[in-house]
Amino acid sequence: MTIDTALPVAAVMAAVPVRDAAVAKRFYERLLGATPDDSPMPGLRQWNLGDGVLQVMVDPERAGGGLATLMLDDLAAAAEGVRVRGVSLDIAQGEVVTAVARVVDPDGNAITLVQA
Structure with a gap:
C-alpha cells in the first residue's frame, strides 16, 4: 500500500486581524462589494470568495500584521x-503575474489583488 504524504487541502481561509469590527466591516464591504456571508462568532466576519474564505477578526494584539x-x-x-x-x-504590471494591485485596510493589513 502506498501512502500519499501530501496534505489534502480542500480550501484555504485567510484571516485578517483588526482592531475595530465596525470600521473593518465597512472597509471590506466597500473593497469586496458585498456584505459578509456569515459571522460564526462575535468579532469574526467571513466572506466566501471563490474556493476560499476571507475572515476579518477582531484581534487587537495582531491587528495590522495581516496579508491576504x-x-x-x-x-x-x-x-x-x-x-x-x-x-x-x-x-502595476507584474513579472510573474499579469497585473497586481495592493490596498491597505484601516489597521494596516495588506490586501493584494492579482491577475494571473
Missing part, C-alpha cells in the same frame, strides 16, 4: 468596481 492575496480573472474590471465604491487601487 486575492486572485482575480480581470483586475482592471474589478479595480473599476472597487473605485466606484470608494477604494482606490493602483495597478
Whole structure:
C-alpha cells in the first residue's frame, strides 16, 4: 500500500486581524462589494470568495500584521468596481503575474489583488 504524504487541502481561509469590527466591516464591504456571508462568532466576519474564505477578526494584539492575496480573472474590471465604491487601487504590471494591485485596510493589513 502506498501512502500519499501530501496534505489534502480542500480550501484555504485567510484571516485578517483588526482592531475595530465596525470600521473593518465597512472597509471590506466597500473593497469586496458585498456584505459578509456569515459571522460564526462575535468579532469574526467571513466572506466566501471563490474556493476560499476571507475572515476579518477582531484581534487587537495582531491587528495590522495581516496579508491576504486575492486572485482575480480581470483586475482592471474589478479595480473599476472597487473605485466606484470608494477604494482606490493602483495597478502595476507584474513579472510573474499579469497585473497586481495592493490596498491597505484601516489597521494596516495588506490586501493584494492579482491577475494571473
